[in-house]
Amino acid sequence: MTAQELQKAVLRHLELSLGKDLAHATVYDIRMSLTLAVRDQVIAPWFESTRKTYAAQSKRVYYLSMEFLIGRLLEDAVNNLGLKQTAQEALDALGFDLTQVIADEPDAALGNGGLGRLAACFLDSMSTIGCPGMGYGIRYEHGLFRQSFHDGVQIEEPEDWLRQPHGWEFARPEAVERIGFGGTVEAHDGRMRWSPADAVLAKAHDTPIIGWQGQWANTLRLWGAEPIQAFDLEAFNRGDFVGAAEQEAFARTISRVLYPDDTNGEGKELRLKQEYFFTAASLRDILRRFLSEHDDLELLPQKVAIQLNDTHPAIAGPELIRILHDEHGLEFDHAMALARNTLSFTNHTLLPEALERWPQALMARVLPRHLQIIARIEEAFLAAQPESPVRILEDGDVRMGELSFIMAHRVNGVSALHTGLVKSTVFAQLHRTFPDRIVNQTNGVTPRRWVLGANPRLSALITDRIGPGWVDDLEQLGALEPHVEDAGFMADYAASKAGNKADLAAWIADTTGIAVDPAAMFDVQIKRIHEYKRQHLNILETIALWQDMRANPRAGWVPRVKIFGGKAAPGYVRAKEIIRLINDVARVINADPVTGDLLKVVYPANYNVSMAEKLIPASDLSEQISTAGKEASGTGNMKFALNGALTIGTLDGANVEIREHVGAENFFLFGMTAEEVVARREDPQHQAKAIAASPRLAGALKGIADGTFSDGDGARYAALLADLRGHDYFTICADFDSYWNCQRQVDAAFADPARWMRMAALNTARSGWFSSDRTIRGYMADVWDITPLI
Ligand code: RUG
Structure with missing residues (x-):
């Protein structure tokens, strides 16, 4: 064209x-x-x-996910075409x-963070590779809330992406499914029949997802909830206008908001309904398509692969059995075997609060037939494994992790370390029973969005030196490695980073009013705010650095801009305290004439995918500092490394593999290992001992306690400080000195620009393995058993 x-x-x-x-x-x-x-x-x-x-009568992959954090689509499509x-x-x-x-x-913010963004990268990769499939999710009217700061405090407002027409989607009024809730279950002619009390319609909206060079396109099908009847005319005519719209309100509520739930469990009835709503609609759609091509249900696992993205669609197991057994008349065990061979499940976290459990009483009320089926699944499991201590129904709850595991033929973790921990901790018993079921698929990111789209300067340079093949074969980046010895290439590489940093500095000045020096180190931590991600470790180090700089401003400090981005779940009080603390610290430091340009702290509000696309290409340092054992993988860490930011990180999640690929000498490692963290927690005094041994840490804590950052209000962070001093589950104190010392090694490296740029370029050259194309090929081979059609 x-x-x-x-x-x-x-x-x-x-x-x-x-x-x-x-x-x-x-x-x-x-x-x-x-x-x-x-x-x-x-x-x-x-x-x-x-x-x-x-x-080709090909098998298809169906990716069921509560979240698709797709961001903007126009640039992706323009680039891919x-x-x-x-x-x-x-x-x-x-x-x-x-x-x-x-x-x-x-931005289509239909996700909270990594889990939803991973699903979006997977869609791009599946279309690029030619893996026939579809993404299924919810067409939330309001995605993740819009964040602003008032006096440093996070304020949430509804996000409104659908206020304008969504140019990419096609409404499919003919593709509707009736989804029921509640009601009764009765036996009829030897079969159980569920008669739901309430129902809503799930209406499909399709967005085409075009792959690289337009060779293949799959569909993202998002379900919107609508009432069965627009409104109750009889009630309206009686003058009961509110009552007349009740059905509509109930239906629309189901697809109204994305739960602001990353790794915090949410036990809301509405969430269970959302989960069932999109899972049931998707399964019916999948079976309708399957039955239009095949008349033998036996073929289901050969023609259909359904991936459960976390436990959110875990009700797919019982629902598929219900359809096969109650509606199609297959024997229960047979239905269960077919369902299991069709389903696979990705675990994204070990945090206990994020492993979903539903009260059985709630399940009985909302999905009575499914609760019966779950009990039979457990019965069948125990009949085959009488010795197993594993239960799906326990303490009055339905445990969705166990249900997902038992109903999947493959279970995968999202990084090598995480998969090992899945085997040894959360599913240890089940792993013993089914030693071949758990496989690893380390996450990846799409290079089309995260390099080609987000970083045109670097992309042009790469293409100039090694040709364009890297865009859909990212391991070709390896061919850049010899160029690292070429002064001309290194000068261009440094210029591309400098250009990105100048752009970002202008954007920061525009959006926050803070002037930052583009020559300073851009040190960036962007992700959901969570104690395990340890933004408070970063801000404590920032305070300690500021205190040292003030004490000795002419000591040859490396100038830094600390950049934070991220949202806290509205109900997560501690995370919101951390946000406020960062903003408080920023206000004081940025106004300090003694430190001036040596240190700035910037926290632009409303972090989202588009902001990440601006920040990552301009970053020097990538903060991946989670408490070891807690971050399942991370994907931001991969985007940074590809764009030539050096990582300061713990041995956690995919950091481990990034370090292996880029080389230990090009990675700043600090902190305890996952095992050491567990061992250290055994000592109830671990935090007190760490504070006593670190005058710097003690000084930073004191700075917060004495109100230096809170207009003299010593009580503002009392709870946060008490937790750090008295409990510190996330081992901030125990890792502080190691982090501090590592940051000084970072300073030393940055002070030598040639050395730094070399390390950065090697990060780019050696990160090709972290493409989501590689991940999807792994799923295709090890989990879905499907071959590409291009
Ligand atoms: O926290 C994890 C990240 O480590 C991971 O990279 C990402 C994608 O696998 O999923 C995140 N996650 C986990 N998001 N929600 C959960 C809780 O289920």
Whole structure:
């Protein structure tokens, strides 16, 4: 497509789809017109992919996920179709700037963090590889809340991405499923029949996901909840206007909000309904498609692979059995075997509070038939494993982790370390019983978004030196390694980082009013705010550094900009205290004339995918400092390494594998190992001893306690301090000195720009393994048993 052709298509949509004349077109109008024009280009490969899948009678993969953190789609599509330059020229001619138009698209924030973003990367990779499949989730009216700060305190407001039409999706009014809740179960002619008391409609909305170079496109199908009947006319005519809309309110509530739940358990009835809603709708859709091609249910595991992204869709096990047994009349054990051979399950966390459990009483009320089926699953499991101490139903709860494990033929962890821990801790008993079931699939990230889209400077440089093949074969980055010895390449590499940093500095000045020096080290920690991720360790080190700098400002310090980004779950009090503390510390440090440009602390509000795309390419240092054993994998760590930021990190999650790939000498390691953390906690005095041994840590804690950062209000952080001094489960104190010392090694390396840039370039050259294309190929081979169709 030429720029002229694209321009014509944009103008046609501007007139005919948006009803606007160019003379009055806003950025929004142009963005929508461009979106529709680009979307037109996606349709043919999309249809073709579906035709090929049917023609090959291929197996399909269905990725069931409560979260798809897809962010903006226009730039991905433009890049994948090779239309970036063309679109720029087309818009230039119309007097608009592509970058500005792309930035106008609201982020689809249908996820909390890593789990949802991983699902989005997987969709891109599946389409790039030609793995026939579909993502299934919920079309939340409001994604993750919008964050702002008032006096440093996090304020949450509803996010509103659907206020404007969503240019990418196609509503499918014909693809509706009736989803019931509650009611009774009775036996009829030897079969159990569930009669739900309430029901809603699940209506499909399809977004095509185009792969690299437009060779394949899969579908993301998101379900929106609608009432069975628009409103109750009889109640309305009686004058009961509120009552008349009750059904609608109930239905819409189901797809209204994304639970702001990352690793904090949420035990809400609505969440259970959301989980069942999208899982049941998806399964029916999947079976309808399967039965349109095959008439033998026996073939189900050969033709269908269903991936459960965490336990959120775990009700798929009992629901599939219910359909096969209650509706199609298969024997229970047979139905269970077919379901198990079709389902597989990814575990993303070991945090006990995140392993879902539903009260049996709640399950009995909302999904009475499913509770009966779960009891039979447990019975069947125990009949085969009479010695096993494992129970799905325990202490009045349904344990969704155990249910998922027992109902899946493959269970995977998301990094080598995490998978080992899954085997040795949370599912140790089940692993003993089924030693082949657990496999590892280390996470990955899509290079199309996280390098090509987010970092055009670096991408152009890479392509210039090794050609464009790296974009869908990221291990080709290895060919950059010899260039690290080439002064010309290194100068270009450093220039690309400097350009990104200058852009970021301008953006920071614009959005926060804080002037930062682009020559300073950009030290970045962006992720959900959680005690295990230890943003408070970072801010304590920041305070200690500031105190040292003030005491001796001319000691040759390496200037730093500490950048934080992330949201706390609204109900997570401690995480919100940490946010406030960071903002308080930032206010004081940024105003200090003694330290001036030596140290700045920046915390732009409302961190999201698009902000990550700005921050990561401009980062020097990537903070991956979780308490070892707690971060299942991380994916941000991979994005940073690819973009040439050096990691300071613990031996946790995928950090371990990143360090192996980039080389220990190009990675700043500190802190206790997972085993050491467990052993250290045995000593109830571990935190007190660490504080007593570290005057610096004691000084930083004292700075908080005496109100230096809280206008003299010593009580503001009393609870946080008491926890650190008295309990410190996340071992902040015990790791503080190690972290501090490691940061000084970071300073020393940064003070030698040639050394630093070499390390950074080696990180880029050696991180090709962390592509989600590699991960998806792993799932295809080890979990789904499917081959690509391109
Ligand atoms: O916390 C984990 C990350 O370590 C991981 O990289 C990501 C994707 O596998 O999933 C995150 N996660 C875990 N998000 N929610 C949960 C709780 O189930």
